[in-house]
Amino acid sequence: xxxxxxxxxxxxxxxxxxxxxxxxxxxxxxxxxxxxxxxxxxxxxxxxxxxxxxxxxxxxxxxxxxxxxxxxxxxxxxxxxxxxxxxxxxxxxxxxxxxxxxxxxxxxxxxxxxxxxxxxxxxxxxxxxxxxxxxxxxxxxxxxxxxxxxxxxxxxxxxxxxxxxxxxxxxxxxxxxxxxxxxxxxxxxxxxxxxxxxxxxxxxxxxxxxxxxxxxxxxxxxxxxxxxxxxxxxxxxxxxxxxxxxxxxxxxxxxxxxxxxxxxxxxxxxxxxxxxxxxxxxxxxxxxxxxxxxxxxxxxxxxxxxxxxxxxxxxxxxxxxxxxxxxxxxxxxxxxxxxxxxxxxxxxxxxxxxxxxxxxxxxxxxxxxxxxxxxxxxx
Amino acid sequence: xxxxxxxxxxxxxxxxxxxxxxxxxxxxxxxxxxxxxxxxxxxxxxxxxxxxxxxxxxxxxxxxxxxxxxxxxxxxxxxxxxxxxxxxxxxxxxxxxxxxxxxxxxxxxxxxxxxxxxxxxxxxxxxxxxxxxxxxxxxxxxxxxxxxxxxxxxxxxxxxxxxxxxxxxxxxxxxxxxxxxxxxxxxxxxxxxxxxxxxxxxxxxxxxxxxxxxxxxxxxxxxxxx
Numbered sequence: 264x265x266x267x268x269x270x271x272x273x274x275x276x277x278x279x280x281x282x283x284x285x286x287x288x289x290x291x292x293x294x295x296x297x298x299x300x301x302x303x304x305x306x307x308x309x310x311x312x313x314x315x316x317x318x319x320x321x322x323x324x325x326x327x328x329x330x331x332x333x334x335x336x337x338x339x340x341x342x343x344x345x346x347x348x349x350x351x352x353x354x355x356x357x358x359x360x361x362x363x364x365x366x367x368x369x370x371x372x373x374x375x376x377x378x379x380x381x382x383x384x385x386x387x388x389x390x391x392x393x394x395x396x397x398x399x400x401x402x403x404x405x406x407x408x409x410x411x412x413x414x415x416x417x418x419x420x421x422x423x424x425x426x427x428x429x430x431x432x433x434x435x436x437x438x439x440x441x442x443x444x445x446x447x448x449x450x451x452x453x454x455x456x457x458x459x460x461x462x463x464x465x466x467x468x469x470x471x472x473x474x475x476x477x478x479x480x481x482x483x484x485x486x487x488x489x490x491x492x493x494x495x496x497x498x499x500x501x502x503x504x505x506x507x508x509x510x511x512x513x514x515x516x517x518x519x520x521x522x523x524x525x526x527x528x529x530x531x532x533x534x535x536x537x538x539x540x541x542x543x544x545x546x547x548x549x550x551x552x553x554x555x556x557x558x559x560x561x562x563x564x565x566x567x568x569x570x571x572x573x574x575x576x577x578x579x580x581x582x583x584x585x586x587x588x589x590x591x592x593x594x595x596x597x598x599x600x601x602x603x604x605x606x607x608x609x610x611x612x613x614x615x616x617x618x619x620x621x622x623x624x625x626x627x628x629x630x631x632x633x634x635x636x637x638x639x640x641x642x
Numbered sequence: 643x644x645x646x647x648x649x650x651x652x653x654x655x656x657x658x659x660x661x662x663x664x665x666x667x668x669x670x671x672x673x674x675x676x677x678x679x680x681x682x683x684x685x686x687x688x689x690x691x692x693x694x695x696x697x698x699x700x701x702x703x704x705x706x707x708x709x710x711x712x713x714x715x716x717x718x719x720x721x722x723x724x725x726x727x728x729x730x731x732x733x734x735x736x737x738x739x740x741x742x743x744x745x746x747x748x749x750x751x752x753x754x755x756x757x758x759x760x761x762x763x764x765x766x767x768x769x770x771x772x773x774x775x776x777x778x779x780x781x782x783x784x785x786x787x788x789x790x791x792x793x794x795x796x797x798x799x800x801x802x803x804x805x806x807x808x809x810x811x812x813x814x815x816x817x818x819x820x821x822x823x824x825x826x827x828x829x830x831x832x833x834x835x836x837x838x839x840x841x842x843x844x845x846x847x848x849x850x851x852x853x854x855x856x857x858x859x860x861x862x863x864x865x866x867x868x
Contacts, residue, residue: 536738542725542726542727542752641738
């Protein structure tokens with residue numbers, strides 16, 4: 264049966280190869296598009312882990328990053344027994360920044376200056392007596408129209424409830440794909456923050472590296488999954504748009520194969536009649552035509568591999584350049600380019616889906632024609 | 643002689659609107675092994691219908707049709723297909739070759755349906771191709787052959803499994819005189835060599851002169867059988 268189906272499909276000439284080519288385009292396009300989403304998610308999560316999360320965090324139990332009023336009460340002394348080189352401490356406070364005389368509410372984040380766990384370039388914030396250093400992400404810098412070397416006034420409220428203000432120099436503007444460490448905040452050295460708030464030794468949360476430390480009560484543990492959950496939820500919404508494209512491409516493939524099958528069967532009606540006359544059974548006829556559809560799928564996988572693998576590999580290396588406006592799209596992981604990732608699972612799943620569709624659209628038209636009487640088919 | 647086909651009081655009706663058209667009326671015929679016979683008559687006399695029923699491609703409306711001892715109207719689709727596959731070969735007016743297959747592959751087709759082993763299959767196909775004199779064309783495709791050669795491929799395909807019965811529906815209708823005689827001589831030889839029963843449907847005088855038995859149909863009735 265396989266031999267007959269193979270002969271038919273190869274003998275189909277240009278019709279077969281056109282069909283196979285269209286299928287291979289759909290296959291590569293689906294993998295290509297979906298790979299972008301996988302790459303985006305993977306890059307965004309990796310960046311969030313490298314720049315902020317590390318292996319997990321402990322939050323002071325009252326800390327709520329979305330409630331500025333929680334900042335004042337969510338500070339404690341760092342729990343004992345945690346090695347300094349295994350953790351990075353953060354202190355969060357509310358403040359106001361005055362770029363070019365304008366007033367803007369801002370979150371002040373103090374971070375341990377000497378650390379090598381996170382990729383945040385904290386070395387720029389190294390404490391120097393008498394120097395007020397500040398760094399910020401490029402999005403916030405752009406929004407506030409600030410550049411490296413600029414001086415800017417910060418105002419905050421210390422632990423006694425008094426307002427204080429000082430002029431800070433912007434020592435560095437960093438570029439990151441992680442929005443949660445960029446938008447609406449500025450970064451200061453932890454030692455500087457302690458002095459400003461008069462909260463010596465207190466932190467709001469800390470990231471740790473390695474095994475989860477044993478921490479006393481009053482601290483809430485956040486795993487990587489907890490901290491990525493919000494991004495994943497937003498990403499899932501984005502993915503819905505991607506799935507629409509996926510369905511559209513699959514639908515295109517379906518139409519192409521169904522159309523070819525129907526047309527081919529209409530053209531080959533007499534052939535079916537002859538097969539019946541020679542003793543081919545209904546089941547065999549269904550199998551041979553369905554197999555032809557599946558074989559065209561296998562050929563499409565082969566052809567897709569020949570031109571698709573080098574193309575997707577190249578795409579994986581160069582990535583897809585993003586327009587500057589994507590910076591303000593409000594999603595993590597988007598900066599200059601998106602780098603797709605093609606997993607074996609993605610390829611296998613796409614191939615299986617295409618094959619299943621081929622099975623259905625090859626089977627449906629032939630089912631009808633095989634019900635005809637041989638005399639009808641031979642006419 | 644062994645009786646292969648027996649037809650008794652057979653009628654074939656086709657519905658037309660609210661009424662019906664009777665294509666075959668009260669047919670009573672017997673065919674024995676090794677016959678070289680033909681159903682002759684003008685167009686629309688019911689020749690092809692009769693051939694189709696004998697070949698289990700169609701069923702009668704009334705009466706009895708036994709082929710190889712099996713009642714055609716009682717066969718399931720699967721059983722009818724098996725009967726055709728194992729015992730009946732068909733030759734059509736328009737050859738009905740598979741255009742994408744070579745001569746060898748077209749002739750091989752019925753054997754693939756019968757699951758004949760590759761070695762034996764090749765031997766049988768080569769033999770059938772040799773019988774019809776197309777040894778040098780075994781790799782050609784139908785588009786590269788003349789009408790006569792195509793019909794010879796169709797004959798080879800019909801006889802490759804050495805069936806008891808070969809049904810040929812107007813086999814020379816698309817051929818010139820020379821090719822028609824060549825085809826007919828081939829079939830006579832095969833009939834003598836293999837003892838295969840050949841039943842033709844034809845109104846071609848060239849075919850009629852080769853027939854050993856002539857059954858004349860007019861308006862669905864057998865009017866002569868000699």
